Amino acid sequence: MKRIVLAAGLVLLSNAACGGTGSSDQSTAAIPPEATAEQGAALQKLSAATGERWSFRQHDLFATPAHVEGRTANLLAGRTPKAATLAFLETNKALFKMTAPQSELQETRSRTDALAMTHVRFEQRTHGLRVLGAELMAHYDADGALRVIDANYVAGLEGMDLSPAITAAQAEEKAFAELRARSQSKTAVATAPELAVYAPGDRAPALAYRLTIEDTNLDSLTRVEYTIDAKSGMVLEALSNLQELAAQGLSSTGKTFSFEASQQGAGYALIDTTRATGGIRTYSANNGQNAPGALVTSTSLTANWDRTGAKPGSAVDAHYYAGKVYDVYKAKLARNGLNGQGGAMISTVHYGQNFANAFWTGQQMVYGDGTAATASFAAALDVVGHEFTHGVTQSESNLTYQNQSGALNEALSDIFGNIIEHEVFPDATKNWQVGEGLLGAQFLRDMQDPAKGRQPGHMAEFVRTSQDNGGVHINSGIVNNAAFLMTMGGTQARSKIQVPRGIGWESLAKVFYRANT
Ligand SMILES: [Zn+2]
Structure with missing residues (x-):
């Protein structure tokens, strides 16, 4: 109560100081023009009940609230985020155009982040069936006050005929x-x-x-x-939604790496159980086409790992770099593996013959040997980090791999691939290139100058195409360049807008990780 009075006092004071004439009544709702009369009344009621100004934005397609913002009292004292959110929605269901939030929303996850904010996520169901893609997220501040609800709730499904005509x-x-x-x-x-x-x-x-x-x-x-x-x-x-790095070019590598393996019968296998609890496990398709293939083994812990066939040692690259990817996610972002709960990280190398690509299958990473003119596609840490990040994105924001959301998905993979590379192999130029070292002097993409990778760098250059899932590997350049500029500062090539000072790599990682999760 005290805080509310104080806040109102501050608003009065600031209005007086700048000569403004805005309302000082914190409990007046900001009702958008697209609101229905029922929603307007519900928002006004919510504002009056909490003594705070609430606002919302209606979803363009669903005509239900997409973003609701305000402040409640502490709702999390002695209650789970799920129970608190469902109770809030029940009280304010007219605003959300809901009929029975308790039975329509199923909690999918809840967590408290490094800033002590709590986020709870639900998926919508109707009569027990999932409403595909329909979700609701509630965000609580460190004091347990509900501050924001984001949703794409589909109203009016109650009367739907739910008996299928085909099996x-x-x-x-x-x-x-x-x-x-x-x-x-x-x-x-x-x-x-x-x-x-x-x-x-x-x-x-x-x-x-x-x-x-x-x-x-x-x-x-x-x-x-x-x-x-x-x-x-x-x-x-x-x-x-097969996600891959499209590529072709020159070169290869030969370094000594230290990594973790496990006893397997009389010998050893590329299973690292010291990091992800499900293990970092590395397989070979032996130039065949089945993944995961055969676990890579050796009779010696310190020699003879993956020494036969094309691009020998690719399994060591994939295994070692997967460990580095895990380590950076853990150290910088407190993330435990792909799904955040230490699930297995599986890689397959020697996939196919002369296959110049790498991809995330939805379950695991897969790398080709490349051609005589390229390195193995497991030999670039930013590429390994890129594929792994598709797995992180899949279990978090789950951005649809198509059009703009697909380009964002690709950009997140490029950004985190390079954040990981920057931690392990810092280099002012290479850390902004993607897949450098695989193709001789060439690279796949350049975040500092997307044009060098034949990508746009600004929305004014956005490419509309039906190729490449709607240009996911093309328009990612726009987000990539924004990430570069916000990190390092500089001038955007198209708009000439200047960023006088960057926020640095640490903040880059935090901002994009927070956005993705
Ligand atoms: Zn990708």
């Missing part, structure tokens, strides 16, 4: 039929179709099956997420 097996057949139009795959496998509600907001919600079909064979490499209409059997969405 899960039929949905799977429809997905495979679509896959045959884009791939020669004979070895693809599907996940069990999940019955769910598909509500992208730009069309009426539909009952749908969601499944992923994946093929890890090199000549038919595929990973497509399908959404099949459970009434008509139509393919509503087919999203390719």
Whole structure:
């Protein structure tokens, strides 16, 4: 109570000092023009009840609140974030256009960050079915006050007909039929179709099956997420989300690395159980096309690791760098592995023949040997960090690998790949290049000067294309360049806007990690 009175006093004082005429009433709601009468009344009620000014922004597609901001009293005393949030939503459900938050929202995670702020995340369900992509996040400050709710809640699903007209097996057949139009795959496998509600907001919600079909064979490499209409059997969405670094060029390497391995029978294997609890495990596809392949072993702890075939020692690169990636995430960002809970980090090297690329499959990292003109794709720490970060992003913000969100996903991987490289091999120039050293004097991308990697560096240069999942490896240059400028300072090539002073690498890591998680 005391704090509220004080705050109101401060506002009065500052208004007087600058001659302003704004309202001094902290409990007056800021009702946006797009609010319904019910929402306006609910927001006013919330402001009056808390003695604070509340505001919100309506979601363009869903016409429910996308961002709600204000301040409650401490709601977390003796209550979990989940219970506190659900109680708040129940009281204010008219604002959110909800009917039964308790049964519609299922907690997916809750955590307290380094600034003592608590974040709780829910996914929306209706009659037990997931509403795909619909989420709500509540953010509490260090005093336990609810400050912000971000959501893309889909209202009005109560009356929806939730009985499918086709079976899960039929949905799977429809997905495979679509896959045959884009791939020669004979070895693809599907996940069990999940019955769910598909509500992208730009069309009426539909009952749908969601499944992923994946093929890890090199000549038919595929990973497509399908959404099949459970009434008509139509393919509503087919999203390719195999994430790879597209590349070609020159060179190779030869260094001595120290790393962790484990006893395996009479010999040893590339399993590091000292870091991620699930182990950092490194396999070889032996130039075949199956991942993960065979665990890399040796009869000696200190010799003979991966010494045969093309690009011998690639397994040592992948294993050693995976450990470095884990270490930097742990030391700089207090993150325990891919999923934050120490899950396994699996790498496969010697994938295919002359395969000049690296990719994240959704479960693990995979590296090709490259050609005679390139190094092994496991030989660049920023590339290893890039692929690993796709795993982090998948378990955190889960940015859709398409169009602008896909470009953001790619940029996050480039940024953290280079943050990790900067920690281990600091270099003023190379730390802003991606994949330098793999291709002789060339590199894949340049964050300082995206044009050198044939990328745009400013939104005015944004490339609209249907290639590359909507230009995910192209438009990432815009975010990459922003990350460079905010870190080091400088002048943006297109806008000529000057950043007089950068925030440095430490803050870069914190800002982007916070945004991604
Ligand atoms: Zn990538």
